[in-house]
Amino acid sequence: MRFIFDKKDYENYVNDTFFNSKDSWKWEWHKNEIVSLTSVCSTCKTGLLYDENKYNDKVYYYCPCCNKSPININGGNYKHSQSIIKREIRRKAFPNLYKKVS
Numbered sequence: 001m002r003f004i005f006d007k008k009d010y011e012n013y014v015n016d017t018f019f020n021s022k023d024s025w026k027w028e029w030h031k032n033e034i035v036s037l038t039s040v041c042s043t044c045k046t047g048l049l050y051d052e053n054k055y056n057d058k059v060y061y062y063c064p065c066c067n068k069s070p071i072n073i074n075g076g077n078y079k080h081s082q083s084i085i086k087r088e089i090r091r092k093a094f095p096n097l098y099k100k101v102s
Contacts, residue, residue, distance in 0.1 A: 010093040018088050023048060023061070023070045025085055034086045041066055052077050 015026045022042040027034045039048040041063040048061040048071070059081040061071035073081040 013089075013093050016089065016092065018085060019071060019073070021071045025089075027089065034089055037082060037085060039071065041068070041070070043068070050078055050081070 010032075011029050014028060015024050017024050023039055024042065025037065025039050027037040029035070039061050040046070041048055044063065044065045046063055046065045049064050051060045051062065052058075053060065054077070057074065057076055059073045059076070059078055060069050061073075061081075062069040073084060075084075
């Protein structure tokens with residue numbers, strides 16, 4: 001799904017799914033910045049927790065209620081995984097700012 005927003009329409013874009021996961025991410029906007037970024041279980045709507053595996057640079061997001069591990073993000077720690085999600089949100093919210101890499 002591709003979103004194209006007018007000037008202030010991005011403020012209505014406050015949830016989405018990423019990385020072929022059914023679990024959604026929710027956030028708020030403060031000016032042009034993403035704040036309160038959280039992930040939510042698609043099954044029970046509980047906020048996902050995370051676990052960092054420092055040996056293989058992976059972050060696992062999992063549901064404490066369902067015991068499922070729906071999202072794995074490679075390449076860094078928790079802070080890095082949050083920046084990857086924020087980058088994807090900005091890419092969709094402000095498509096004219098990002099060029100397609102060929």
